[in-house]
Amino acid sequence: MTSQTAGQDARLMSPCRPAAVNDASAVSPAMAVVGGDDDADADVIPLSGEVFGMLINLSGRRRFTSQRLVLYAVLGAQGHADATATAREALALFRGAHAMLLKRSGDLPGVFCPELEDAYFGKAGGDARITGFAELAGRTLNAIDDKLKAAPELLAELVKETTPLLAVLNQITAIYEEQSRKHARLMRKQLRGIMTNIETIAREAKMVAFNARIVAARSGLAGKEFSVVAGVLSDITGEIDDLVKAALSGAAA
Numbered sequence: 308m309t310s311q312t313a314g315q316d317a318r319l320m321s322p323c324r325p326a327a328v329n330d331a332s333a334v335s336p337a338m339a340v341v342g343g344d345d346d347a348d349a350d351v352i353p354l355s356g357e358v359f360g361m362l363i364n365l366s367g368r369r370r371f372t373s374q375r376l377v378l379y380a381v382l383g384a385q386g387h388a389d390a391t392a393t394a395r396e397a398l399a400l401f402r403g404a405h406a407m408l409l410k411r412s413g414d415l416p417g418v419f420c421p422e423l424e425d426a427y428f429g430k431a432g433g434d435a436r437i438t439g440f441a442e443l444a445g446r447t448l449n450a451i452d453d454k455l456k457a458a459p460e461l462l463a464e465l466v467k468e469t470t471p472l473l474a475v476l477n478q479i480t481a482i483y484e485e486q487s488r489k490h491a492r493l494m495r496k497q498l499r500g501i502m503t504n505i506e507t508i509a510r511e512a513k514m515v516a517f518n519a520r521i522v523a524a525r526s527g528l529a530g531k532e533f534s535v536v537a538g539v540l541s542d543i544t545g546e547i548d549d550l551v552k553a554a555l556s557g558a559a560a
Contacts, residue, residue, distance in 0.1 A: 358414055359487035365404040366480040369437070370473065372401040376444055377469050383451045384462050391448050398444050405437050422482050426475075433475050440465075440472045 376397035383391035409427065411417030418424050427434040447465045450458035 354416060354419070354490050356487070356491065358416065359483065359490065361415060362408065362483045363480065363487065365408050366476070366483050368404040369401055369408075370476045370480065372397040372404070373440065373469065373472060373476065376401060377465060380444065380447055380451065380462060380465060383448070384458060391452050394444070394448055398441060398448070401444075402441050405441070409434065420482075420486055422486070423479070426479050426482055431475060431478070433479055436472055436475050440468055443468060 376394045379387075379390045379394035379397065383394060407415055409417060411419075418427055425431070443461070443465050447458070447461040449455075450461050
């Protein structure tokens with residue numbers, strides 16, 4: 308094992324980081340692995356569009372609240388009433404959104420792909436930048452409320468950090484959006500595969516029904532009830548055909 312590989316393994320096993328959903332040990336029974344050996348995304352666990360909507364919303368919330376808390380911190384430093392209270396509310400939302408994105412719980416998958424792992428804990432240091440910004444914001448608001456001499460300096464530093472932080476948040480949000488598109492493609496591919504299998508089974512059932520009708524016709528009165536069953540089976544396979552066509556049409560959209 309190389310030192311680089313060992314370092315990566317240690318990072319993934321660190322208790323301060325959430326397990327990635329795509330780790331084999333973290334697979335939820337409700338999520339099925341899709342793809343084959345020739346599928347570049349074979350090890351990706353598809354997430355629903357609803358889950359991605361939540362993830363993108365939370366990532367966007369971090370961007371919005373980071374700007375809001377800085378604006379109201381500036382207003383608080385200028386003496387506007389209740390400005391720092393509003394900034395603290397924004398800071399709480401900012402911290403809460405970040406925690407929900409990192410920790411797997413309920414429907415949320417945490418850090419579920421290598422791209423996010425790298426964005427948060429790799430060279431970009433997204434998690435460190437985000438938590439550092441939140442801590443600086445908290446100190447700044449305390450200094451403003453307590454009218455400390457360090458308040459102007461802390462506020463200037465907070466404002467200075469805003470643009471670099473926004474770049475990091477935009478980059479991470481773009482990853483969630485790209486993963487959403489990627490997973491949507493995987494879901495469509497999986498659906499097409501399942502529908503193709505069902506179509507094959509329905510075609511074979513049709514042949515069974517057809518052969519059953521022939522046998523029933525040759526059996527005379529004794530095969531009359533069997534003929535009815537074969538007819539029902541044929542009708543069912545026809546309905547399956549219609550459902551498969553509708554599903555495949557939706558998957559191709």
